[in-house]
């Protein structure tokens with residue numbers, strides 16, 4: 093009989109979103125008339141911006157004619173997109189990133205998981221808690237952890253709590269770590285990192301020979317001009333950081349799939365014999381071996397995100413979601429709920445009222461107000477007592493949700 097990867101058996105069975113789905117389904121079956129509003133899963137709700145759709149249509153037409161048809165493209169992405177990314181995400185912010193340091197892919201979720209392929213299993217991994225569950229689970233699958241305890245914490249991982257007590261700024265690890273996951277603006281807490289905070293991490297990484305995985309999937313939701321959009325805005329980051337970006341949340345590509353990862357050529361790792369090697373070369377090898385490129389029409393669509401029309405349409409989308417976030421923040425604060433985030437990110441992170449556990453508040457909100465959010469404890473032990481609401485929804489749903497929460501709590 094074929095042997096399985098036993099590390100998969102360590103994964104906690106009730107992954108967060110399936111468990112939410114199970115509870116909501118059960119409730120809806122017994123209460124078919126309830127008008128349930130979902131502010132849970134972090135998926136966008138608005139359609140693709142017209143400039144992007146137009147570019148995709150034109151590219152599909154090119155594929156329909158022998159003269160302009162394209163087969164396999166470069167695995168790393170077409171030059172037109174890699175260059176547009178450099179010009180519009182990095183050069184414009186004073187960051188020195190070369191087009192051949194940009195790897196276009198079908199998603200940041202995949203990239204943040206796949207990056208582990210090129211790193212050895214003896215690395216000590218630090219993650220913030222609460223955290224985007226993908227970082228944890230992919231390390232479990234790769235065999236970098238032991239078993240989980242009751243709170244869901246895996247042996248072998250270094251957890252860095254982020255709570256109201258430390259103002260959602262993780263402390264540097266007390267021990268030496270080799271790989272560090274940072275996500276800013278943060279999912280799930282909706283909080284951001286200042287330049288000083290990121291500098292502290294880059295300095296730590298430099299002095300401990302560590303590498304930072306910086307997930308900036310939500311950078312376009314930043315409105316505060318003091319907050320960096322890229323880790324490469326920080327001095328020295330190109331020697332220690334890989335950055336993950338996605339078109340999912342800004343341009344609505346969650347169902348279309350396009351993202352990119354920046355792997356600087358200056359980044360080094362060491363082999364078992366102690367010699368130094370280019371991380372860029374390893375990632376390039378991995379990418380070309382296991383991936384065959386994002387489809388041409390999708391890359392043309394992504395390129396259009398940087399056209400003048402594309403930019404202004406995306407800015408409108410972001411403004412729309414961020415008005416939702418403001419409505420949620422203000423509405424909750426009015427009834428005395430302590431809220432965090434939601435100013436430079438599309439997530440509002442709240443302290444559960446009356447010290448309810450995250451899941452108790454989830455059930456209460458579902459049963460009394462027919463609202464679905466995401467229990468903080470599902471993102472990690474330190475998320476217990478917190479709850480996430482997403483601003484990705486229609487205006488009518490957000491207004492109705494605020495109204496219901498206010499009625500519930502007054």
Ligand SMILES: *Cc1c(COP(=O)(O)O)cnc(C)c1O
Pocket residue numbers: 134198199200201202224275279307309337338339340341345346350351
């Ligand atoms: C949504 C999200 C992404 C984007 O993932 P894609 O696979 O590109 O859709 C990446 N990181 C975080 C933290 C996210 O919430």
